Structure formats: C-alpha cells, structure tokens
Amino acid sequence: MAGNSDPLTPRAKLAVTAGKAVAAASRAAGRGSGSVIGGRVALKLDPDLLARLAQNLDVTLVSATNGKTTTTRLIAEALRAAGPVVSNALGANMPAGITSALAGSSDARFGVIEVDEKYLAGVARDTDPKCIALLNLSRDQLDRAAETRMLAENWREGLAGSKAVIVANADDPLVVWAASSSPNVIWVAAGQMWKDDAWSCPSCGGVMQRPGDDWFCGECGFRRPTPSWALSGDHVLDPHGSAWPIHLQLPGRANKANAASSAAVAAVFGVPPQVALERMYQVQAVAGRYDVVQFQQRDLRLLLAKNPAGWLETFSLIDPPPTPVILSVNARGADGTDTSWLWDVDYTRLTGHPICVIGDRKLDLAVRLEVANQHFQVCDDLDQAVQLCPPGRIEVIANYTAFQDLRRRVGN
Known part of the structure; x- marks a missing residue:
C-alpha cells in the first residue's frame, strides 16, 4: 500500500x-x-x-x-x-x-x-x-x-x-x-x-x-x-x-x-x-483530443489520428457530409519522417466532404487524395482553411505534431 x-x-x-x-x-x-x-x-x-x-x-x-x-x-x-x-x-x-x-x-x-x-x-x-x-x-x-x-x-x-x-x-x-x-x-x-x-x-x-x-x-x-x-x-x-x-x-x-x-x-x-x-463519463477530452473549440466564428472539433488504423476509426466518427474536413499532416521526428503510410488509408470514406489540406506534408497528402478522386484545396495554414469553410462545425484531423501546432494556434 x-x-x-x-x-x-x-x-x-x-x-x-x-x-x-x-x-x-x-x-x-x-x-x-x-x-x-x-x-x-x-x-x-x-x-x-x-x-x-x-x-x-x-x-x-x-x-x-x-x-x-x-x-x-x-x-x-x-x-x-x-x-x-x-x-x-x-x-x-x-x-x-x-x-x-x-x-x-x-x-x-x-x-x-x-x-x-x-x-x-x-x-x-x-x-x-x-x-x-x-x-x-x-x-x-x-x-x-x-x-x-x-x-x-x-x-x-x-x-x-x-x-x-x-x-x-x-x-x-x-x-x-x-x-x-x-x-x-x-x-x-x-x-x-x-x-x-x-x-x-x-x-x-x-x-x-x-x-x-x-x-x-x-x-x-x-x-x-x-x-x-x-x-x-x-x-x-x-x-x-x-x-x-x-x-x-x-x-x-x-x-x-x-x-x-x-x-x-x-x-x-x-x-x-x-x-x-x-x-x-467524467472524461470529456484527452490532451485536447475531441475538444470542440471556437475559432473564427466556427466550431472546430480537434481529432488526433497518427496512422492508418487511427485515421480509419476517426473517419467513422466524423459528422456526415457536407461537414467540412481539414486534414493536417507533418513528418517531424515525433510523427515518423516516412509518410508512405498515407497510401494505406482509405480516403474514399471522405467522399462528399469539402476537404482542406494543411501541414508540413500537405503536398504528399494532396497527391494521395487526388489518386482517391477526392475534391480538396491545399491551404497555407489553418486560418486560410477555416476561412474557406462556412460557419458551423468543422472536423479537423491531424497527426501528432500537426495536432500540437493546431492546439497552439487555437489557444487550446
């Protein structure tokens, strides 16, 4: 004891x-x-x-x-x-x-x-x-x-x-x-x-x-x-x-x-x-995950997904189309520098959602989305991506360091 x-x-x-x-x-x-x-x-x-x-x-x-x-x-x-x-x-x-x-x-x-x-x-x-x-x-x-x-x-x-x-x-x-x-x-x-x-x-x-x-x-x-x-x-x-x-x-x-x-x-x-x-039931959010934050008159739900298994589970819980989705991927040390795992994720599950892509490796993700026949826009940063979305809920899915960047930007 x-x-x-x-x-x-x-x-x-x-x-x-x-x-x-x-x-x-x-x-x-x-x-x-x-x-x-x-x-x-x-x-x-x-x-x-x-x-x-x-x-x-x-x-x-x-x-x-x-x-x-x-x-x-x-x-x-x-x-x-x-x-x-x-x-x-x-x-x-x-x-x-x-x-x-x-x-x-x-x-x-x-x-x-x-x-x-x-x-x-x-x-x-x-x-x-x-x-x-x-x-x-x-x-x-x-x-x-x-x-x-x-x-x-x-x-x-x-x-x-x-x-x-x-x-x-x-x-x-x-x-x-x-x-x-x-x-x-x-x-x-x-x-x-x-x-x-x-x-x-x-x-x-x-x-x-x-x-x-x-x-x-x-x-x-x-x-x-x-x-x-x-x-x-x-x-x-x-x-x-x-x-x-x-x-x-x-x-x-x-x-x-x-x-x-x-x-x-x-x-x-x-x-x-x-x-x-x-x-x-007391647990509402875990280190920022699942938090809904107010940012530029929108409600952003912050979702962490680090690998194919995580992205698959996350796609299953987001609000249905036409809810906008912002995807952010980095490849720094804590993420793993190899982004080949992006090709293992089934992005056709996002069909019907307007998609914005940000993060250090947004171009890797853009190529993958193009092959999956998804409609998306590549943006410079979170602010620009949010401005492209109508008022209301936005699902924001990011891998590890990209998620930390997002939390800093929205003051979470």
Whole structure:
C-alpha cells in the first residue's frame, strides 16, 4: 500500500528534486511541460529511480499503437473510485516522462501508466505492474518502430512468465500472440476495424482465415481465444454475462472499445463495472483530443489520428457530409519522417466532404487524395482553411505534431 514507508534513498530524493527543478526551468522558458527533460536528469542521477517510485504503487501499464492515452485516462478515472491515482496523463510515455509523472505524487495508491510500445518490456521490468492492458498493434512511425510482428515478438519475450494480469484484445492476432506467453490473461472482445497488419499468422507465417468476427490460422491452429469481457453495441458484457451501459462523452466505437478494456482492468482492482463505467463519463477530452473549440466564428472539433488504423476509426466518427474536413499532416521526428503510410488509408470514406489540406506534408497528402478522386484545396495554414469553410462545425484531423501546432494556434 502506498504511503506507508518512504522507498526513496537520499540519492533518489536528490534526483527527484533536480528533475523537478529542471522541468520548472523548461516550463518557464516556454519549452513545454518539462516532464521529459526533468525525467532524463532524474534518471541520470539515479538510474533505478523509476523502480523506486513504483515500489509502493499498484501499477497498471497501458500499451498499444492506438488508444493508449485515452484508455490510460479512462482507467485512471475508474480506479479513483478505490484510491488516489498518479498517471502520465499528458502522454509522455517513455521512461523519462513516466519517471517524471510518478515523481509528482507521493500519496497515490495506484499508478496508471501509458507506455510507448517499444519500451513496454523494460518499463514492466522496472515497475513490477499488477496489470498490463494491451489494445492493438498496427503500423506506425515506419522509420522508428520495427514492423508490427517484431514489436509483438518483443512484447511476447518481454512479458513471458510475467506475474501481471494481462488484459488483452482478443480480436487482434498480434496482441493475442504477444500476450499468450503470459500465464494470466483476461481476454476482451474489443474489436478491430483495421486488419491489414494481421493477414499472416504471427506464430507460423501462414495465411489467417477471418470468418465474421472470428480468426484462425489454417496451418498451425493459432486462433482467437474465447473472451471473458466483450464490447456489445453500447454495453460492456462482463464475465458473468451481465450487460453494463457505456456512458461516454468521447465519440466513436473505438472509445467504447477502450472503455470495455478499462472496465476489465478496473475489475482486477475490485472496482465493479457499473462504478468504473459511470466514472469514465467524467472524461470529456484527452490532451485536447475531441475538444470542440471556437475559432473564427466556427466550431472546430480537434481529432488526433497518427496512422492508418487511427485515421480509419476517426473517419467513422466524423459528422456526415457536407461537414467540412481539414486534414493536417507533418513528418517531424515525433510523427515518423516516412509518410508512405498515407497510401494505406482509405480516403474514399471522405467522399462528399469539402476537404482542406494543411501541414508540413500537405503536398504528399494532396497527391494521395487526388489518386482517391477526392475534391480538396491545399491551404497555407489553418486560418486560410477555416476561412474557406462556412460557419458551423468543422472536423479537423491531424497527426501528432500537426495536432500540437493546431492546439497552439487555437489557444487550446
């Protein structure tokens, strides 16, 4: 139980203090939250600091290509029913950012931590989690991350024999294969709209068969496990077969799936589904995502979509035509500099929407839209794009750094 004893050595306390000072200086200089630089300095001074900070916490790790920031928020809200929670709510999800977040709270009982896919195995070693939620694996940042099967293998090796309860998406073959090395797995039928990263069997390389919502490998017999939790329309089905209504302010099927996984995690800690799902209603926006902001007499809804799986889910939740759509794509370090993933997205789903294109790589996107026979205009910036749209709602979809640029411009 947290707070009973102080796990921090004098060296660790010095590291925490130095990290906070550096973070404060970074904020004062207008360079963002300072959490990453603060965490780096703290870990330099005490390389074991993350393990020490996690020692007195019941830790949940959340990892995936899509949905981890939102799911982390939903789990944190649910677990607050059982005690104080510390979380890296702003999405700094590598060891430095995680260390910084945990250093900010001394009285928490639960740690709910979003972890970048590449760092999951290492952070799990350091934090000795009670629960790990695995949502999906899909192609993303092709220049930085290995292809998805290698990531799944990394997870599978890193989590083999883990004492943690693994809450895993039964509908993603890569996640199932990764989680299957663990002795204690709770399977959730959370769905998988994007299937193009799992046509070959991660176990043997054979061709996956996908009848309806099921999947299996015709060659080695690797198949979808039977889930004990499931998303069913607007309800979560628990292991006893009870259906609990999902009340969310966040839009779309993907967020209902995130809520189903979050309810399964909350149950591991003794929070009943009804309580967990009611608490999730508090979440209106996540680090600016889904926020509706007033800008130049228009209502802009800000939507983050970083990769083909995310864009597909996002297209499914936007208002119908003729609602205008502004698309913004950058290719800076945090986005991945390779934009070839744009060709994997089905842009015909935007037919009927007036489209404006902005961002560092707007011309890459323009070529892709032209091939998809979409009508669009290339604009210099957000201001020009908004001026071309009539008063009312505008859906604005951006990848990672483009999204941060948009938030700065609209003062969000």
